[in-house]
Amino acid sequence: MLVTGASGFIGRQTLAPLVSAGFDVHAIGHAAEHDAEGVRWHRGDLLSPDFRRAVIEAVAPTHLLHAAWTLTPGRYLSSADNLDWLAASVLLLRQFAEQGGRRALCVGTCFEYDLHAGVCDEATTPCKPATLYATAKHSLYRVSEAYAGSAGLSLAWARPFFLYGPHEHPRRLVSSIVRALLLGERAPCSHGRQVRDFLHVSDLGEALAVLAGSEVTGAVNVASGLGVAVGDIALGIARRLGREDLLDIGAVPVPADDPPLVVADVTRMTDRTGWRARRSLDQGLDETIEWWRSAIAKPA
Amino acid sequence: MLVTGASGFIGRQTLAPLVSAGFDVHAIGHAAEHDAEGVRWHRGDLLSPDFRRAVIEAVAPTHLLHAAWTLTPGRYLSSADNLDWLAASVLLLRQFAEQGGRRALCVGTCFEYDLHAGVCDEATTPCKPATLYATAKHSLYRVSEAYAGSAGLSLAWARPFFLYGPHEHPRRLVSSIVRALLLGERAPCSHGRQVRDFLHVSDLGEALAVLAGSEVTGAVNVASGLGVAVGDIALGIARRLGREDLLDIGAVPVPADDPPLVVADVTRMTDRTGWRARRSLDQGLDETIEWWRSAIAKPA
Numbered sequence: 001m002l003v004t005g006a007s008g009f010i011g012r013q014t015l016a017p018l019v020s021a022g023f024d025v026h027a028i029g030h031a032a033e034h035d036a037e038g039v040r041w042h043r044g045d046l047l048s049p050d051f052r053r054a055v056i057e058a059v060a061p062t063h064l065l066h067a068a069w070t071l072t073p074g075r076y077l078s079s080a081d082n083l084d085w086l087a088a089s090v091l092l093l094r095q096f097a098e099q100g101g102r103r104a105l106c107v108g109t110c111f112e113y114d115l116h117a118g119v120c121d122e123a124t125t126p127c128k129p130a131t132l133y134a135t136a137k138h139s140l141y142r143v144s145e146a147y148a149g150s151a152g153l154s155l156a157w158a159r160p161f162f163l164y165g166p167h168e169h170p171r172r173l174v175s176s177i178v179r180a181l182l183l184g185e186r187a188p189c190s191h192g193r194q195v196r197d198f199l200h201v202s203d204l205g206e207a208l209a210v211l212a213g214s215e216v217t218g219a220v221n222v223a224s225g226l227g228v229a230v231g232d233i234a235l236g237i238a239r240r241l242g243r244e245d246l247l248d249i250g251a252v253p254v255p256a257d258d259p260p261l262v263v264a265d266v267t268r269m270t271d272r273t274g275w276r277a278r279r280s281l282d283q284g285l286d287e288t289i290e291w292w293r294s295a296i297a298k299p300a
Numbered sequence: 301m302l303v304t305g306a307s308g309f310i311g312r313q314t315l316a317p318l319v320s321a322g323f324d325v326h327a328i329g330h331a332a333e334h335d336a337e338g339v340r341w342h343r344g345d346l347l348s349p350d351f352r353r354a355v356i357e358a359v360a361p362t363h364l365l366h367a368a369w370t371l372t373p374g375r376y377l378s379s380a381d382n383l384d385w386l387a388a389s390v391l392l393l394r395q396f397a398e399q400g401g402r403r404a405l406c407v408g409t410c411f412e413y414d415l416h417a418g419v420c421d422e423a424t425t426p427c428k429p430a431t432l433y434a435t436a437k438h439s440l441y442r443v444s445e446a447y448a449g450s451a452g453l454s455l456a457w458a459r460p461f462f463l464y465g466p467h468e469h470p471r472r473l474v475s476s477i478v479r480a481l482l483l484g485e486r487a488p489c490s491h492g493r494q495v496r497d498f499l500h501v502s503d504l505g506e507a508l509a510v511l512a513g514s515e516v517t518g519a520v521n522v523a524s525g526l527g528v529a530v531g532d533i534a535l536g537i538a539r540r541l542g543r544e545d546l547l548d549i550g551a552v553p554v555p556a557d558d559p560p561l562v563v564a565d566v567t568r569m570t571d572r573t574g575w576r577a578r579r580s581l582d583q584g585l586d587e588t589i590e591w592w593r594s595a596i597a598k599p600a
Contacts, residue, residue: 049349078450083394086443087387094383135446139439143386146435150378 001212002061004028004046004092005068006039009167010107010160013205014065014212015039021213026059028068047088056095064096064104065212069137073171082136089140093147103154104144105212108219110161110197112138115259122159122219122268141219148217156216158208161223161264164284165201166291174198174285177234178292181243188251192231195261197223200284203277207269216272223264224277236285301512302361304328304346304392305368306339309467310407310460313505314365314512315339321513326359328368347388356395364396364404365512369437373471382436389440393447403454404444405512408519410461410497412438415559422459422519422568441519448517456516458508461523461564464584465501466591474498474585477534478592481543488551492531495561497523500584503577507569516572523564524577536585 001018005011007029018025019038027039028046042059044051046068066089070081093104113120114128129135141157148155164174180187199222207222231249238244269275279287301318305311307329318325319338327339328346342359344351346368366389370381393404413420414428429435441457448455464474480487499522507522531549538544569575579587 080394080398080447080451083390083443083447087391090383091387094380098380129442129446132443132446132450135442139443142429142435143383143432143439146429146432147380147383150432151380 001063001065002026002028002055002059002096003065003067005066006041008067008071009163009169009201010204010208011065011067012167013165013202014067014208017206017209018065018212021209023063023213026055026061028055046092047084049091052088052092052095056092056099060099061096062100062102063212064093064101065208066092066104066106067208069107071169073169077131077133079132082132086136086140090143090147093144097147097151097153101153103212104148105156105158105208106140106144107208108141108157108159109134109137110159110221110223110262110264112141112159115262118261119263119265120221121265122221145218154215154217156211156214157219158211158222159219159264160204161197161199161221161262163199163201163204165288166295168201173230174233174237174288175292177237177247178289179296181238181241181246182289182292182296184243184246186246186248187234187238188248189234190230190252190254191250192229192234193260194230194254194258195227195263196230197225197227197263198233198281199224199277200279200287203279203284206278207275210273210275211269214273220269220272221264221266222269223266224281225264225266226281227261227263228281233281233285236282237289240285240289301363301365302326302328302355302359302396303365303367305366306341308367308371309463309469309501310504310508311365311367312467313465313502314367314508317506317509318365318512321509323363323513326361328355346392347384349391352388352392352395356392356399360399361396362400362402363512364393364401365508366392366404366406367508369407371469373469377431377433379432382432386436386440390443390447393444397447397451397453401453403512404448405456405458405508406440406444407508408441408457408459409434409437410459410521410523410562410564412441412459415562418561419563419565420521421565422521445518454515454517456511456514457519458511458522459519459564460504461497461499461521461562463499463501463504465588466595468501473530474533474537474588475592477537477547478589479596481538481541481546482589482592482596484543484546486546486548487534487538488548489534490530490552490554491550492529492534493560494530494554494558495527495563496530497525497527497563498533498581499524499577500579500587503579503584506578507575510573510575511569514573520569520572521564521566522569523566524581525564525566526581527561527563528581533581533585536582537589540585540589
């Protein structure tokens with residue numbers, strides 16, 4: 001099992017579950033630290049053709065979990081780096097299949113869907129990516145599926161929705177509020193009425209490990225299946241920390257086309273793999289606050 | 301103006317019209333011969349990152365006409381090489397834009413459309429690519445459009461339909477029949493009732509030069525706009541050569557899902573650029589037969 005993006009927010013959460021599931025795990029990443037035991041690391045740049053060739057030849061993996069992509073907040077939605085990641089991903093997939101790869105799981109995004117079409121179902125919700133990021137991911141999905149069909153590769157395409165948890169980039173929703181309130185700073189928020197489907201990233205990591213080891217093919221939503229108003233999450237965090245006074249609801253404007261509801265239908269994932277999220281949102285927020293408390297307390 | 305695939309069936313037909321239109325034409329190709337005057341050639345492999353970087357840096361083109369792709373008959377529809385061409389194309393486009401490129405024209409395909417949805421219109425006919433080739437091309441279109449939007453690039457996407465003319469691969473429809481009958485061999489054909497939109501490749505070359513020099517953006521059908529039964533083309537060739545006896549109509553089976561009609565609505569191209577095909581099908585077939593006659597007569 002070769003995992004790309006293995007030091008990233010999502011990829012790092014797949015390692016321990018994959019090891020537990022009995023996979024011989026090889027991880028591509030750039031981090032100096034690593035948490036999971038029994039993982040062999042390959043440090044390098046997946047955008048480099050030479051590195052890709054070398055690692056695929058060295059590992060000759062039968063399974064691939066491709067989580068690497070460009071995800072710098074504030075930049076990734078329209079960054080030209082999306083082109084590089086699309087190119088690297090299709091070439092990686094070809095190299096993987098031609099070196100004996102049999103099963104690949106790639107990480108897509110809920111932003112492939114038309115987010116104004118209600119609860120997102122893999123089979124019936126139209127795809128209508130609105131950013132370069134989502135377009136590049138969706139193009140990778142379409143091309144990978146067509147390639148898998150002709151190359152005899154088993155391919156699954158996971159679509160995560162909204163995430164939170166340890167190691168989240170500090171500019172994202174949950175992390176930014178938790179950090180601000182822990183530091184006693186004001187936390188500017190939007191009106192908060194948008195309903196979103198939030199999953200703890202550790203639950204996503206477990207789900208991806210289950211999916212990678214299954215025979216399910218095609219697009220699969222990996223989410224909680226539950227909608228929660230963004231404002232309720234902010235309030236939940238503030239109440240836990242006793243700092244409702246620092247929440248600045250309504251301070252951040254919301255784009256006119258912001259979809260009111262983005263929630264996954266998770267029937268396919270649960271029916272086909274039996275997976276369900278282990279954490280409730282309450283448990284997940286508790287854990288996340290504790291993680292940030294230690295992270296902030298640590299000397300830089 | 302940088303032209304890729306310039307020694308190919310389509311690309312070579314764009315060179316003279318581009319020179320006539322006043323462009324300073326740089327051509328990427330692999331052919332030893334070249335017909336067009338005033339063209340500077342850059343020989344190399346567009347799949348090589350080093351070659352792409354070198355040629356874009358050396359030429360620093362303001363315009364790009366990207367016609368290169370893998371098109372080996374019998375293989376290209378499902379070839380893994382489509383992944384390499386998608387990757388090379390998105391990276392080329394990024395390099396082009398970042399080196400000062402302002403306007404790009406890429407060559408798509410009518411096979412991006414749902415070919416069972418009637419006459420193909422850019423705005424209303426759904427896209428539903430059914431092969432790896434068409435999926436890769438359509439993905440390039442989607443990603444290029446999204447990238448052009450964020451990078452301030454003017455991008456047009458030409459969709460040719462069915463083609464014939466000089467230098468066509470000898471295994472394709474018109475070329476295979478003309479060659480067989482000129483050589484006195486039997487020409488096995490399908491039932492011939494499929495209606496297709498055929499354009500002489502020289503007319504396509506002229507159209508692409510017009511489109512590259514225009515400000516039209518987005519997808520544009522480049523075709524005759526006229527439907528003709530494939531059997532009537534075969535018969536037209538046979539009558540010209542007095543060899544109707546060699547046509548074996550019905551000998552080649554047709555796939556069950558073969559679309560009965562594939563014809564372009566060319567309103568967008570004609571309205572926006574004024575272009576119209578110069579040759580009728582009769583003139584085009586006459587020219588093509590003459591070309592094959594000389595090509596076959598030449599010593600190998």
